[in-house]
Amino acid sequence: MSILIDKETRILVQGITGREGGFHAGQCQRYSREFADGGGAVVAGVTPGKGGQEADGVPVFNTVADAVRETGANASLIFVPPPFAADAIVEAVDAGLPLVVCITEGIPVRDMVYVKRHMEESGAVLIGPNCPGVITPGGCKMGIMPGHIHKNGTIGVISKSGTLTYEVVAQLTEQGLGQSTCVGIGGDPIIGTMYIELLRMFEEDSATEAIIMIGEIGGTAEQDAARWAKENVTKPLVGFIAGQTAPPGRRMGHAGAIISGGEGTAAEKMRVMSECGIHVTESPAEMGLTMAKALGKV
Amino acid sequence: MNIHEYQGKELLAKYGVAVPKGGVAETADEAERITQELGGAVVVKAQIHAGGRGKGGGVKLAATPAEAKEAASQILGMTLVTHQTGPEGRLVKKVWVEEVSDIERELYLGVVLDRATGRPTIMASTEGGMDIEEVAEKTPEKLLKIPVDPALSVWPSTARRVAFGLDLPADLVREGVKFVTNLYKFYDEMDASLVEINPLVQTKDGRILALDAKVNFDDNALYRHEEVAAMRDEDEEDPLEVEASKFNLNYIKLDGSVACMVNGAGLAMATMDIIKLAGAAPANFLDVGGGASKEMVENAFRILMDDPDVKAVFINIFGGILRCDILAEGVVEAVKTVNVDVPIIIRMEGTNVEKGREILEGSGLDFTVGNGMADSAEKVVAALNR
Numbered sequence: 001m002s003i004l005i006d007k008e009t010r011i012l013v014q015g016i017t018g019r020e021g022g023f024h025a026g027q028c029q030r031y032s033r034e035f036a037d038g039g040g041a042v043v044a045g046v047t048p049g050k051g052g053q054e055a056d057g058v059p060v061f062n063t064v065a066d067a068v069r070e071t072g073a074n075a076s077l078i079f080v081p082p083p084f085a086a087d088a089i090v091e092a093v094d095a096g097l098p099l100v101v102c103i104t105e106g107i108p109v110r111d112m113v114y115v116k117r118h119m120e121e122s123g124a125v126l127i128g129p130n131c132p133g134v135i136t137p138g139g140c141k142m143g144i145m146p147g148h149i150h151k152n153g154t155i156g157v158i159s160k161s162g163t164l165t166y167e168v169v170a171q172l173t174e175q176g177l178g179q180s181t182c183v184g185i186g187g188d189p190i191i192g193t194m195y196i197e198l199l200r201m202f203e204e205d206s207a208t209e210a211i212i213m214i215g216e217i218g219g220t221a222e223q224d225a226a227r228w229a230k231e232n233v234t235k236p237l238v239g240f241i242a243g244q245t246a247p248p249g250r251r252m253g254h255a256g257a258i259i260s261g262g263e264g265t266a267a268e269k270m271r272v273m274s275e276c277g278i279h280v281t282e283s284p285a286e287m288g289l290t291m292a293k294a295l296g297k298v
Numbered sequence: 299m300n301i302h303e304y305q306g307k308e309l310l311a312k313y314g315v316a317v318p319k320g321g322v323a324e325t326a327d328e329a330e331r332i333t334q335e336l337g338g339a340v341v342v343k344a345q346i347h348a349g350g351r352g353k354g355g356g357v358k359l360a361a362t363p364a365e366a367k368e369a370a371s372q373i374l375g376m377t378l379v380t381h382q383t384g385p386e387g388r389l390v391k392k393v394w395v396e397e398v399s400d401i402e403r404e405l406y407l408g409v410v411l412d413r414a415t416g417r418p419t420i421m422a423s424t425e426g427g428m429d430i431e432e433v434a435e436k437t438p439e440k441l442l443k444i445p446v447d448p449a450l451s452v453w454p455s456t457a458r459r460v461a462f463g464l465d466l467p468a469d470l471v472r473e474g475v476k477f478v479t480n481l482y483k484f485y486d487e488m489d490a491s492l493v494e495i496n497p498l499v500q501t502k503d504g505r506i507l508a509l510d511a512k513v514n515f516d517d518n519a520l521y522r523h524e525e526v527a528a529m530r531d532e533d534e535e536d537p538l539e540v541e542a543s544k545f546n547l548n549y550i551k552l553d554g555s556v557a558c559m560v561n562g563a564g565l566a567m568a569t570m571d572i573i574k575l576a577g578a579a580p581a582n583f584l585d586v587g588g589g590a591s592k593e594m595v596e597n598a599f600r601i602l603m604d605d606p607d608v609k610a611v612f613i614n615i616f617g618g619i620l621r622c623d624i625l626a627e628g629v630v631e632a633v634k635t636v637n638v639d640v641p642i643i644i645r646m647e648g649t650n651v652e653k654g655r656e657i658l659e660g661s662g663l664d665f666t667v668g669n670g671m672a673d674s675a676e677k678v679v680a681a682l683n684r
Contacts (some may be wrong), residue, residue: 020589082518108519109411110489116416117448132618146618146649161564163616167671170616170647187563190416216564219413242567245552245574246583249382253548253563253585255518256413261431266571283575284568285672 001207002136002181003156003198004099004125005075007039009140012064012073012097014080014088016045016055021079024103024144026056028077031141040140044071064095075099077133077142085129086111089192093124100192101142102129109255112190119192126192130254132162132184143184145169153178154209155291156202158195160187160216160254164242164284168214171288175297180208187216187254195225203233210236212291213278217243218257218264226269226276236294239278240287241266299515301529302345304394306511309526313484316477317508320396329370332395333363339398342369346388347534349512350380356390359398366395388534399507404497405464406430407478409485412445418485420444420452420478422460426497452482466500473506488526489519538582538601545597547586554579555609556678557602559595561586561620569614569671576675578682581608590620595628600636612678613644614671622646622654630661641666641681645674 011028015021025042032041044067045055051062061067064076076092078085078100085104092100107129119126127134133143137150149166151173159165165184172179183198185191195213202208211233215222222241229237244266246252248259259265274280281290292298301309307317321332322345333340344356351357356378360366370393379387404426412419422442425433434441442463446452454475461474477498485493494512501507520527532540542549548563552570556578560566563585570580582605586598602611615625625646633642645668646654658665666681668674 083521106518108489108522109491109516110486110519113411113416113418113448144619149648159564161562163560163562163618164564164568166616166618166648167565167568189411189413214564216567221414224414240568242564242571244567245570245580246567247550247552250550250583252550252567252583255516257563257567261434282571283672284572285670285675 001205002139003201003205003208004127004134004181004183005040005136005142006139007036009040009075009142010071010073011040011042011142012044012046012067012071012076013042014046014064014076014078014092016058016060017047017050017053018079022055024079025058027147028141029056031147035137035147036139040136040142044073064091064097068095068097073097075101075142078102078104080104082106082108086115089115089126090118093119093122097124099125099127101127101131101133102192103131103133103144105130107188109189112188116190116192127183128186128192130188131186131191132165134181134183136181137179145182145184149173150182151178153180154207155179156205156208156211157182157214158198158211159184159214161214161242164214167284168212168287172212172291175288175292177288177291180205187256189219189256194221196228199225199229199233203235208235210238210291210295212238212287214287215239215241215269216254216257217241217246217252217259217266220263222269223272226273226278229278230276237278238287238291238294239270239273239280240284241269242284244282299517299520299526299530300347300534301513301515301526302347302392302531303343303511304345304392305529306513307508309488309513310481310484310508310511314476314480315484315508316506317511318396318399320394323370323393323395324374324391326367326371326374329393329395330363330367333360333366336395336397340366340395341398342366342373343394343396344373344376344378344390345392345394346378346383346390347531348380348382348388350382351378354378354380370395391533399499399509400502401499402502403500405500406433406496407460407481407498408492408494408496409482409490410492415445417445417448418482420446420460420482422463424465426499430496446482451486452479466506470500470504470506477506489516489523490514491516538604542598542601545594547584547594547598547601549601550583551605552580552582553607554581555607555682557581557605557608557611559584559586559598559602559611559613561590561615565614565616569612572671572675573612573678576679578679581605586620590625592624592628592631595625596632596635599629599632603636603638608640610640610678610681611642612674613642614674615646615648617646617648617650617654621650622648623650623657626654626657630657630663633663643668643674643678643681645669645671
């Protein structure tokens, strides 16, 4: 078991004829062949105006609705450039897809305000934008992460970051701890899915034994999640917050990573997480070790 | 992106948000002429991207055009230090000269994004002129927060709640409603990330005016607001940050001595954290991005070495899309062309890491290779102490 995606996932790639979309669709296919017995594969692409073509053997359609009808795709992976990405999300949601993963970085916040409002009653799950995507090791890779560093196992990973997620995965693997599913939720001020919904999914997932949440400065999502977890999560929870040395008022790369008005500091987030019973490490070099300790394995 | 107060007021005025009459001056003579045209007492305000200007001597009252000229000549060219500028202060190149408002009450009005709900939120308080974070902390009951449904925008009933919440007298409610409605329209249509009117004033002659205006814009939306993008004032930014932005590099200058080059914002922050934990301080934040080219890595390296405070370089790369061999080639090229006289510690993991290590080792250049984040950070500190 896992959350969000597995071998049954049939991926549709919006923006498949672009440079990024094409490259990563190929990488997802390769992961499916090498690690998932052909499951969790890309079955369709969408690029308006290029319907009827093929991209590396994958049929391309003009609209998401066409692609879903013809191929039975049940999740969309978006690589559309920032000015058009919000529209791509809306198209996927309106076509009835239950899962949309948006990799695009640089979508205007205002566009996401409208997307989030539009999605309220849709029941669809949006991961991202500005995220590395989702991977269930051995099941399905739906994103831009290097697949080979992941190992099938029982740790659920939730992270705002891309490469820092790879770092934590490598540390977990080094401790002999595989992953059930790794979710990069994205570093923008407005993201489709925050920690709480994913904590709920991991709590309910029988294959997940423990969860690690990697946060960063800005906003209060980590504190909100910690307070919720205290009441609702029974599995061991490990946490790290990046940006302990970040100055206030500066955006640290991610659009959402900013301490404003004294809110969103790493110290405050780690304090609340600790108070709520989360095993917090101050060192980014000890994320895997902290999990191993929480599970009594070292 | 930040803009100056005078730019904010000019943009707001176009949206029908009431601001005091005034003009911007680059010389004392211009300030004198603007005062003559306004025909009364004025306030001369230094234009820099920082708050606390009054306390630093950057805001002066003038009763006559001659006084305004004198005030402007004092302020223009001064290095203004406030609690937001840092000790080095900022050079004042422009002043905003505006009519003096006869103030009855000082209020607060702002529009910000509530990240938890994903909705723009109107913030209003009768405690104007104060630090609003302090109001929120000490007297939260005096801060009115009204979330806006983006599908509806601000309807008259929403704006009336704000106007009555600010205790506006009955005959000013109409004007207050107009102010709130137009301010929100500006925030939404112009892709602002923050609009803060502090203070919003109610004048003795029965007007509602934006006495100050702090406006920030969403960098990701500047492509659709050319007029705003043109307002960028590079003199208000760190020169190295301006240089980095030309190459699409995310660079922020800090005050430590260990330069960092990292791929990914989260890992870059974590790298700064591990440097601190090891007992040193980062000289910068630098995210070369997921898909960095050899040229980007070279440019990044050159910018790092332009910082005179740098005593060591820590390169921490987890190769995903950015392959380690590409990074290694870029670093080797850069070290050959840029004069490097400080130790370089490199830690690489992920895609094509073996190839990357081969390139570094075969280059004949002097690198220290770290093993994992903690070991690398310790090697950085050891190199600093040598």
